[in-house]
Amino acid sequence: MRPSIVLFGDSITEEAFGEGGWGASLANHYSRSADVVLRGYSGYNTRWAARVAGRAVASIAGTVSAVTVFFGANDAALPDRASAAQHVPLDEYRDNLRAICALLKVRPWWPSVVVILITPPPVDEDGRRRYPYAQDLSGLPERTNAAAGAYARACVEVARQCGVRAIDIWSRMQRFSGWDKGFLRDGLHLTPRGNRVLFEEVVFALKDADLSLEALPADLPLFGDMDPDDPAKAFDDQD
Amino acid sequence: MRPSIVLFGDSITEEAFGEGGWGASLANHYSRSADVVLRGYSGYNTRWAARVAGRAVASIAGTVSAVTVFFGANDAALPDRASAAQHVPLDEYRDNLRAICALLKVRPWWPSVVVILITPPPVDEDGRRRYPYAQDLSGLPERTNAAAGAYARACVEVARQCGVRAIDIWSRMQRFSGWDKGFLRDGLHLTPRGNRVLFEEVVFALKDADLSLEALPADLPLFGDMDPDDPAKAFDDQD
Numbered sequence: 001m002r003p004s005i006v007l008f009g010d011s012i013t014e015e016a017f018g019e020g021g022w023g024a025s026l027a028n029h030y031s032r033s034a035d036v037v038l039r040g041y042s043g044y045n046t047r048w049a050a051r052v053a054g055r056a057v058a059s060i061a062g063t064v065s066a067v068t069v070f071f072g073a074n075d076a077a078l079p080d081r082a083s084a085a086q087h088v089p090l091d092e093y094r095d096n097l098r099a100i101c102a103l104l105k106v107r108p109w110w111p112s113v114v115v116i117l118i119t120p121p122p123v124d125e126d127g128r129r130r131y132p133y134a135q136d137l138s139g140l141p142e143r144t145n146a147a148a149g150a151y152a153r154a155c156v157e158v159a160r161q162c163g164v165r166a167i168d169i170w171s172r173m174q175r176f177s178g179w180d181k182g183f184l185r186d187g188l189h190l191t192p193r194g195n196r197v198l199f200e201e202v203v204f205a206l207k208d209a210d211l212s213l214e215a216l217p218a219d220l221p222l223f224g225d226m227d228p229d230d231p232a233k234a235f236d237d238q239d
Numbered sequence: 240m241r242p243s244i245v246l247f248g249d250s251i252t253e254e255a256f257g258e259g260g261w262g263a264s265l266a267n268h269y270s271r272s273a274d275v276v277l278r279g280y281s282g283y284n285t286r287w288a289a290r291v292a293g294r295a296v297a298s299i300a301g302t303v304s305a306v307t308v309f310f311g312a313n314d315a316a317l318p319d320r321a322s323a324a325q326h327v328p329l330d331e332y333r334d335n336l337r338a339i340c341a342l343l344k345v346r347p348w349w350p351s352v353v354v355i356l357i358t359p360p361p362v363d364e365d366g367r368r369r370y371p372y373a374q375d376l377s378g379l380p381e382r383t384n385a386a387a388g389a390y391a392r393a394c395v396e397v398a399r400q401c402g403v404r405a406i407d408i409w410s411r412m413q414r415f416s417g418w419d420k421g422f423l424r425d426g427l428h429l430t431p432r433g434n435r436v437l438f439e440e441v442v443f444a445l446k447d448a449d450l451s452l453e454a455l456p457a458d459l460p461l462f463g464d465m466d467p468d469d470p471a472k473a474f475d476d477q478d
Contacts, residue, residue: 001297001298002298014270014271015267015270017256017263017264017266017267017270018267019259020258021263021267023266024256024260024263024266024267025256027256027262027263027266027277028254028256028257028260028263031253031254031256031277031279032253032279032280035276035277037274038266038270038274039458040270040271041271041459041462042461042462043461043462043463043465044462047471048470048471048474051471051474052459052474055459056458056459058240059240059241059301061300061301062298062300085465085467085468085470086470219278219295220280220291220294220295222281222282223280223281223282223283224282226282226324228324229324231287231324231325232286232287232290235287235290235291
């Protein structure tokens with residue numbers, strides 16, 4: 001029985017199987033050992049995510065080993081600009097993340113689920129101005145990097161309080177020069193290179209939680225392990 | 240509850256979430272409406288696949304809408320060359336495919352599963368000589384396009400007899416000039432362009448089986464359908 005790794009988040013999760021996407025890379029990495037299950041909801045903030053989290057994961061049967069919870073990019077939209085409808089105040093963001101963690105951790109059929117909170121990515125404000133979601137007559141971006149940073153710090157803090165892992169992708173990406181155009185295609189969503197950075201962080205977090213590729217058994221015998229003179233023997237002890 | 244689309248096959252399925260992979264493209268296509276579940280077993284032929292098919296799909300819970308069955312590339316390896324251990328005679332290949340179809344169609348919790356048999360892809364013999372799996376002192380390729388074609392015709396025939404769909408990717412790819420290097424990276428496995436051709440054929444087959452993107456409901460309200468003045472209203476009738 002393969003365990004599942006569930007990706008719960010907003011558009012950066014919903015598009016995780018697009019070109020060079022971090023979700024596709026995870027599914028490829030665990031191709032013989034775990035199912036990667038997509039639960040991405042474009043545009044959602046933690047207010048809506050907390051409301052639907054139970055239903056979003058209800059249809060996932062079997063053992064869930066890990067869930068990534070990747071919200072905040074929409075919560076951090078500024079309350080007085082073009083994406084105000086998505087804004088969630090910082091304190092409520094914290095409460096919603098706590099509620100989502102609590103809901104995922106009490107599911108009785110996921111006794112040892114590893115929850116990984118992912119902070120919002122950094123924002124390239126110039127990129128947002130070039131590719132706005134909605135026309136804003138002020139000409140100002142609807143998201144700023146400073147606001148995303150405040151939500152990122154809150155996310156890391158909630159993870160510590162709840163005893164779950166966090167990936168601070170906001171800080172991590174900004175350690176690389178050229179992060180703004182190199183990792184973000186429209187100031188917010190990830191390029192293939194940005195996806196690669198996130199994929200590597202998720203693989204590292206899963207490894208740290210004893211869910212490395214080496215730690216998970218392969219589903220059915222590997223062809224390379226079969227005896228070329230009697231390959232079917234590999235199945236004898238599996239019938 | 241999202242239905243699942245299961246990809247059952249050999250290495251061309253196991254690597255379907257690699258760069259530009261047809262499985263990743265399917266997961267992206269159905270990102271809000273279906274789960275794409277990977278069951279690819281590199282090196283396997285239909286003899287081994289028929290033996291393990293029940294176990295391969297045992298852990299998949301919920302409704303399975305469709306299964307692609309994509310074997311034959313290894314069965315068609317020539318019996319007197321370097322990959323002889325994978326060879327399965329043509330008549331047995333037919334029997335094994337029938338057995339797999341029967342097993343998938345009688346699962347009581349998949350009452351209306353759509354089974355799609357996919358033929359082996361064409362073989363570029365020059366590509367196989369450049370990237371052999373194993374050293375063959377004869378210098379001859381371990382697979383030929385003519386052999387793959389015989390298995391492809393048998394696959395289409397079995398699909399017709401069993402009343403399931405078939406994708407004849409062996410014929411389809413050869414309609415394009417430059418298929419040998421354009422679609423096959425080592426004479427057998429798919430390039431991103433080859434993956435694209437297969438992805439489009441699978442989407443078409445699913446559409447023909449009433450499993451188009453338009454026919455499947457989206458999981459949870461789409462952000463674009465929410466009222467910007469009262470977005471949470473979209474969830475009221477879902478609680």
